[in-house]
Amino acid sequence: MLETIQQSVKHHDQYQIEIKLDYELHADQKTRYQIATYFFVPQSLGVTPQTYPKQTFYQDVQSHIRLKTPSLNLREFTEGERSPLCIIEKMVRNTEWLSDADAHAQLVTQMKLLSAMLKSALREHFILIQRRVAEVQATPHGKTHYLVHNLVDEFITEAARVTERYRALLADFNLPNVPPAVFTAFIFTDESLSILIEESAVEMFQIVDEYLKKTNREDYKHALSELTARETKYRKTRGYESILVEGSDNETYLYRASILKKYASSVLFLNTDVKPDGQYLEQLILSLAAGLAMIFATAVAFYFQNIYGNFTLPFFIALVIGYMFKDRIKEISRIVFAKRLEAYLFDRRIIIRTTEGQHRLGTLREKVRFISEDDVPLSVLRARNRDHITEISNEGRGEYIICYTKEIELQIKNAEKVLPGFPEITGVNDILRFDIRHFLNKMAEPIQERFVIRDGELTSLMCHKVYHVNLVSRYKTVQPGVNKENRHLRLILDQAGIRSIQEVHA
Numbered sequence: 001m002l003e004t005i006q007q008s009v010k011h012h013d014q015y016q017i018e019i020k021l022d023y024e025l026h027a028d029q030k031t032r033y034q035i036a037t038y039f040f041v042p043q044s045l046g047v048t049p050q051t052y053p054k055q056t057f058y059q060d061v062q063s064h065i066r067l068k069t070p071s072l073n074l075r076e077f078t079e080g081e082r083s084p085l086c087i088i089e090k091m092v093r094n095t096e097w098l099s100d101a102d103a104h105a106q107l108v109t110q111m112k113l114l115s116a117m118l119k120s121a122l123r124e125h126f127i128l129i130q131r132r133v134a135e136v137q138a139t140p141h142g143k144t145h146y147l148v149h150n151l152v153d154e155f156i157t158e159a160a161r162v163t164e165r166y167r168a169l170l171a172d173f174n175l176p177n178v179p180p181a182v183f184t185a186f187i188f189t190d191e192s193l194s195i196l197i198e199e200s201a202v203e204m205f206q207i208v209d210e211y212l213k214k215t216n217r218e219d220y221k222h223a224l225s226e227l228t229a230r231e232t233k234y235r236k237t238r239g240y241e242s243i244l245v246e247g248s249d250n251e252t253y254l255y256r257a258s259i260l261k262k263y264a265s266s267v268l269f270l271n272t273d274v275k276p277d278g279q280y281l282e283q284l285i286l287s288l289a290a291g292l293a294m295i296f297a298t299a300v301a302f303y304f305q306n307i308y309g310n311f312t313l314p315f316f317i318a319l320v321i322g323y324m325f326k327d328r329i330k331e332i333s334r335i336v337f338a339k340r341l342e343a344y345l346f347d348r349r350i351i352i353r354t355t356e357g358q359h360r361l362g363t364l365r366e367k368v369r370f371i372s373e374d375d376v377p378l379s380v381l382r383a384r385n386r387d388h389i390t391e392i393s394n395e396g397r398g399e400y401i402i403c404y405t406k407e408i409e410l411q412i413k414n415a416e417k418v419l420p421g422f423p424e425i426t427g428v429n430d431i432l433r434f435d436i437r438h439f440l441n442k443m444a445e446p447i448q449e450r451f452v453i454r455d456g457e458l459t460s461l462m463c464h465k466v467y468h469v470n471l472v473s474r475y476k477t478v479q480p481g482v483n484k485e486n487r488h489l490r491l492i493l494d495q496a497g498i499r500s501i502q503e504v505h506a
Contacts, residue, residue: 009489014497015437021430022068023410030411032478038380039402040470046442047400049370054347057368057402060435065352065364066268067419068427069120070113074158077118078165082423084114085165092172104179106421111189113422115264118162118193122200125155126207133211149216155204156223159197163231166193191240192260198231270428271357277349277365293330297322346407352428359418362410364430371403383472383486385504406430436469436493443467446494467493470504 012018023033041047070082077083088110097103132148166189173186201224208220235242242256304318346365353360373381410428412418419425448463469491488504 009501009503011498011501012433016433016435017491017498017501019432019434021432023408023428023430025068025410025412025425025427028411028413030409032407032409034405034407034476034478036380036403036405036474036476038376038384038472038474039404040384040399040472041402041439042399042467042469044442045439045467045469047402047439052402052438054368056438057404058348060438062433062435063272064429064431065270065272065350066265066429066431067270067422067425068429069116069268070423070425071124072117072121072423074121074125074154074162077114077121077158078161084110084117085162087421088114088169089165092169098175098177104182107182108185109267109421111185112264112267114166115189115192115196115260116268117423119196119261119264122155122196125151126200126203129207133207148211152204152208152212152220155200156227159200159227163193163197166190188260188263190238191235191242191256192264194231194235194240195242195257195260198228201227201231267355268429269355270361271353271355272364273351273353273357275349275351277346277367289330293326296329297326300325346405352410354418361412361418361428362408364406364408366404366406368402368404371401373398373401375403376401377474379486380472380474383488384470385488436491436498439467439469439493440495440497443493443495446496465494466499469493 008020010018021035023031025031072080072083077085080086088107091097091103091107091110097107129148129151132151136148169186170190173183205221205224205228208217208224212220232243240256242253242260244250244253300318300322301315304315308314308318346367348366350364350366351360352362352364376384408430412425415422415425444465446465448465450461450463451458452461453459471489471491473487473489475485475487490502490504492499492502
């Protein structure tokens with residue numbers, strides 16, 4: 001991928017895919033990106049310009065724009081100057097914070113950042129473990145390397161240090177003159193950290209059980225079991241309701257875990273103001289079309305008036321014909337102008353601002369169109385890389401192509417003033433969820449029966465009917481520099497929803 005744009009795609013649920021784009025930011029420098037995603041949809045699915053207008057597409061798209069989570073490794077949470085935990089400890093050592101409204105807001109921000117950044121750091125820690133495991137497996141007679149043991153030890157040690165340091169702050173916040181909003185933030189973050197550590201310990205337990213040698217495995221499994229039990233007991237002692245209970249539907253646990261996750265990440269979300277785009281240009285096009293039509297109608301009227309005079313039958317007929325053609329000329333001119341200017345016309349403009357809406361950070365424009373294959377860039381067609389079986393599966397009718405284009409322009413000036421208390425912000429996340437249910441309406445039953453002859457007898461076999469929708473994304477950085485890259489994904493769908501997502505390499 002381009003260094004300035006990163007993408008990840010995953011299931012969100014049975015009917016939605018989640019596409020996460022990371023746009024790199026440069027301090028006090030404008031950055032511009034263009035992303036065009038081409039949906040190659042089999043015609044048998046009945047997704048056409050008539051059945052799937054752009055208003056429906058935008059209903060199927062849910063988009064969130066937020067700041068990229070600042071990055072720390074686990075050890076930096078208790079040792080680094082950029083750590084929200086260290087910043088909170090430093091602030092409460094100054095007793096004047098109790099009467100400072102700005103300090104109250106800053107403490108709430110740092111608590112949310114602590115939870116959000118720790119979640120990101122743990123994810124990166126697990127990615128590194130998987131990378132180390134893959135490196136070992138790629139070597140002949142590979143055995144689990146001591147680096148993996150080191151990373152497991154690091155998790156166990158640092159998880160305990162972070163929670164111990166944070167919980168020691170309870171005495172500083174459990175005071176009569178502490179604002180309720182600050183104390184609530186402390187409690188929510190405390191519960192959030194406990195859930196996060198417990199869930200991560202369970203994930204680490206699975207890694208240890210699968211990859212580590214038996215001599216080390218049992219010791220690590222015991223330590224991780226104690227860690228999860230300790231966190232569960234802590235939440236019970238504190239009266240938090242996020243407890244997993246055997247034999248229960250654990251509705252409360254999932255609800256609270258989800259709410260706490262949103263609470264922490266809310267500090268990173270940006271304010272977006274969605275408006276129609278190109279309204280003035282559209283009105284200009286309509287005016288030009290009306291002007292051309294009027295020129296024709298007026299010219300016809302003047303000509304016949306000059307030849308035949310006023311109040312004559314030929315002049316009357318000329319006026320009627322001029323009016324008939326005037327209306328059609330206006331509509332045809334509008335279509336021609338709109339087609340010529342389509343590259344510059346967008347459907348929507350999204351103004352990106354800070355959470356409170358005070359500072360503008362950039363603009364996102366987007367549009368969606370059904371296009372013909374002739375309008376698809378050659379590099380995208382190469383990435384699509386159809387084969388003969390694809391043509392057969394589409395019954396020789398080809399595919400409808402939907403092009404969804406986004407153009408984003410970002411700039412953060414005076415980041416310390418715009419985002420006070422934040423560590424360095426290196427990027428913006430654009431998280432898009434796309435609902436594929438409109439693609440399922442015309443699909444056949446997913447399970448179909450076929451027969452084969454085995455040992456002179458008919459045997460019934462059940463087969464799964466699937467459909468392929470191919471997505472090719474074309475990334476382009478405009479500032480700084482110009483770079484292009486394509487990425488090809490294939491959605492495997494059936495009538496019940498998404499079966500899998502495959503990355504296709506050329």
